[in-house]
Amino acid sequence: MTPTSSPVPLPLADAPRVRADAARNRDAVLCAAVRLVGDLGADAVTMDRVAAEACVGKGTIFRRFGSxxxxMAAVLDGSETGFQERVISGPxxxxxxxxxxxRLLxxxxxxxxxNLLHGAxxxxxxxxxxxxxxxxxFxxxxxxxxxxxxxxxxxxxLLASALLAPLEVPVVRAQVEVQGLPVERLSAAWTDLARRVVRPGAPRGGPAPA
Amino acid sequence: MTPTSSPVPLPLADAPRVRADAARNRDAVLCAAVRLVGDLGADAVTMDRVAAEACVGKGTIFRRFGSxxxxMAAVLDGSETGFQERVISGPxxxxxxxxxxxRLLxxxxxxxxxNLLHGAxxxxxxxxxxxxxxxxxFxxxxxxxxxxxxxxxxxxxLLASALLAPLEVPVVRAQVEVQGLPVERLSAAWTDLARRVVRPGAPRGGPAPA
DNA sequence: GGAGAAACGGACTATGGTCCGGGAATGGAT
DNA sequence: ATCCATTCCCGGACCATAGTCCGTTTCTCC
Known part of the structure; x- marks a missing residue:
C-alpha cells in the first residue's frame, strides 16, 4: 500500500535499527492481543494470557508496550485510526x-x-x-x-473539551448501562448541547487566550 | 417487624443489630484510613497498611467497606457531605x-x-x-x-450531566496538571459554557418552557 | 453459662509490573 | 565465509497489592 520505493519500509532518518526478532515478537504479541480481546473482551485479557498465547515472556510485552x-492502546489503534480517517477525509x-x-453535529x-462500541x-x-x-x-x-x-x-x-467530556466512556457507560437510557436520547441531548454552545449571541467570552 | 422501642438511637425499623466489636473495628479502620490518607495521600495508602494501622485483619476491612x-468513599464522605450542605443550606x-x-454559576x-482538592x-x-x-x-x-x-x-x-462532565476529575486533572492551565481559566470557561447552555433562544429541545 | 450466629484475621490467589542473568542478532575484522 | 565483540533482547522468577476463603474467636441472647 505505502508507495515507498525502498525495499525496507522507510528507515526514517536515524531510526535506531530495530532488531528482527524484536519486531517479530512485537507482531506476535499484538496479534495475540487482538485475537484475545476479540474473543474474550478487553477486561478478561490478562498479560500472562497474552504472553502465553504469543509464546513470549511477559517481560517482552512490557518492554514493547510499556503497560x-x-x-490495549495498540490493539485499539486500528479502529481509532479508521475513525480519524473518516473524520479527516471521509464523506x-x-x-x-x-x-x-x-460536521460538528x-x-x-x-x-x-x-465510545460505546469500544468502551471496555x-x-x-x-x-x-x-x-x-x-x-x-484528536x-x-x-x-x-x-x-x-x-x-x-x-x-x-476548553469549550471543545467541554463538548467532548459528556461523551467520555465512564459517563456514557453509566447512562446507558446503569440508567438504561437509549443511545438515541444521548445523541439527541448532545446535539442539543452543541447547538446551545454554538448558537450565536456572544454571551461574553473574552478574547481567546493564547 | 414490631416498632421496637429500644434505648439505642434510632434502630431504623428492623436494622439488623450491629455487633459492638464490629462497630468498634469499623471506626478504627475508618479512623486509620483518614489519618493515612491525610498523611500520605490517597494513592500511597494500601489496604495492608490500613489494616496494620487499625490493628485489624484485612478481611475485616473488606467485609465492612467492600473494596x-x-x-475511600467513606473517607471522602466528610468533605463531600460538607460540600453538599453548603449547597443545600449554605449562604x-x-x-x-x-x-x-x-447559584448555577x-x-x-x-x-x-x-474536584481538584480531593482529586486523588x-x-x-x-x-x-x-x-x-x-x-x-447529587x-x-x-x-x-x-x-x-x-x-x-x-x-x-442529560443537560445537567453534560454540564458536570467537564468538571470530572480526570478531565480537569489533565488540564491542570498535564497542560498546566490555570484554574481560573477553567472556571471562566465553565461559566461561559453554562451561560451558553442557559441562554434563552430555544434552539429546539423539548417543549414546555415551564 | 451455653448455643448459635456473626465477625475476625491472616494465609491464599490473581494480576500488573520489575529485574537481571543468559543468549541471540548484528556488524566488523580476518 | 568465519569468528568475535558488542549490544540489545528474552524470559520467567520475583514483587506489590487488591481481593477471597475458611477455621477460629467473640459476641449476643436466652
Whole structure:
C-alpha cells in the first residue's frame, strides 16, 4: 500500500535499527492481543494470557508496550485510526465538504457510538488515571477547529473539551448501562448541547487566550 | 417487624443489630484510613497498611467497606457531605437565596475546586470504572433543579450531566496538571459554557418552557 | 453459662509490573 | 565465509497489592 520505493519500509532518518526478532515478537504479541480481546473482551485479557498465547515472556510485552494500557492502546489503534480517517477525509457530513456546524453535529454522535462500541477497550487503554490521550486530543483538536470555523468566540480549546467530556466512556457507560437510557436520547441531548454552545449571541467570552 | 422501642438511637425499623466489636473495628479502620490518607495521600495508602494501622485483619476491612473504593468513599464522605450542605443550606450564591442562574454559576467553580482538592481521593473512591456515584448524582440532581428553575427547556437530566462532565476529575486533572492551565481559566470557561447552555433562544429541545 | 450466629484475621490467589542473568542478532575484522 | 565483540533482547522468577476463603474467636441472647 505505502508507495515507498525502498525495499525496507522507510528507515526514517536515524531510526535506531530495530532488531528482527524484536519486531517479530512485537507482531506476535499484538496479534495475540487482538485475537484475545476479540474473543474474550478487553477486561478478561490478562498479560500472562497474552504472553502465553504469543509464546513470549511477559517481560517482552512490557518492554514493547510499556503497560497493559499501552498494549490495549495498540490493539485499539486500528479502529481509532479508521475513525480519524473518516473524520479527516471521509464523506460528509462527518468528513470535509459539509458545513462546519453539520460536521460538528455529526461528530458527537459518531464519537458517542465509537465510545460505546469500544468502551471496555478504551477504558483499558486509558493511562493509569485519565483517558486515552491520543484519541482525546484528536477530538479536541477537531472540535476546536470546527468551532473556529463556525465562528464561535471564546476559549475554544476548553469549550471543545467541554463538548467532548459528556461523551467520555465512564459517563456514557453509566447512562446507558446503569440508567438504561437509549443511545438515541444521548445523541439527541448532545446535539442539543452543541447547538446551545454554538448558537450565536456572544454571551461574553473574552478574547481567546493564547 | 414490631416498632421496637429500644434505648439505642434510632434502630431504623428492623436494622439488623450491629455487633459492638464490629462497630468498634469499623471506626478504627475508618479512623486509620483518614489519618493515612491525610498523611500520605490517597494513592500511597494500601489496604495492608490500613489494616496494620487499625490493628485489624484485612478481611475485616473488606467485609465492612467492600473494596478499596468503598473505603475511600467513606473517607471522602466528610468533605463531600460538607460540600453538599453548603449547597443545600449554605449562604448564597452557592446556597439558596440567590437567583438560580447565580447559584448555577457558583456551583460549577465550587465543584471544580472540590474536584481538584480531593482529586486523588475522588478517583480512588470511584467504582472500578466510573465516577463516585453518590457525589455525581447529587450534582446532577442539583444542576437539573437549577436548570428547571431558570426555565431551561430540554432533556434536563442529560443537560445537567453534560454540564458536570467537564468538571470530572480526570478531565480537569489533565488540564491542570498535564497542560498546566490555570484554574481560573477553567472556571471562566465553565461559566461561559453554562451561560451558553442557559441562554434563552430555544434552539429546539423539548417543549414546555415551564 | 451455653448455643448459635456473626465477625475476625491472616494465609491464599490473581494480576500488573520489575529485574537481571543468559543468549541471540548484528556488524566488523580476518 | 568465519569468528568475535558488542549490544540489545528474552524470559520467567520475583514483587506489590487488591481481593477471597475458611477455621477460629467473640459476641449476643436466652
Amino acid at each position: 497493559r494500557a499501552g498494549l 460528509p457530513p462527518l468528513g470535509p465538504g459539509a458545513d462546519p456546524l453539520e 455529526a461528530f458527537g454522535p459518531e464519537r458517542l457510538r465509537q 477497550l478504551l477504558e483499558a487503554a486509558a493511562a493509569p488515571h485519565g483517558r486515552s490521550l491520543a484519541a482525546y486530543s 477530538g479536541v483538536l477537531h472540535v476546536r477547529y470546527l468551532l473556529a470555523e463556525i465562528g464561535v468566540a471564546g476559549d475554544l480549546p | 478499596r473504593a468503598g473505603l 448564597p450564591p452557592l446556597g439558596p437565596g440567590a437567583d438560580p442562574l447565580e 457558583a456551583f460549577g467553580p465550587e465543584r471544580l475546586r472540590q 481521593l475522588l478517583e480512588a473512591a470511584a467504582a472500578p470504572h466510573g465516577r463516585s456515584l453518590a457525589a455525581y448524582s 450534582g446532577v440532581l442539583h444542576v437539573r433543579y437549577l436548570l428547571a428553575e431558570i426555565g431551561v427547556a430540554g432533556d434536563l437530566p
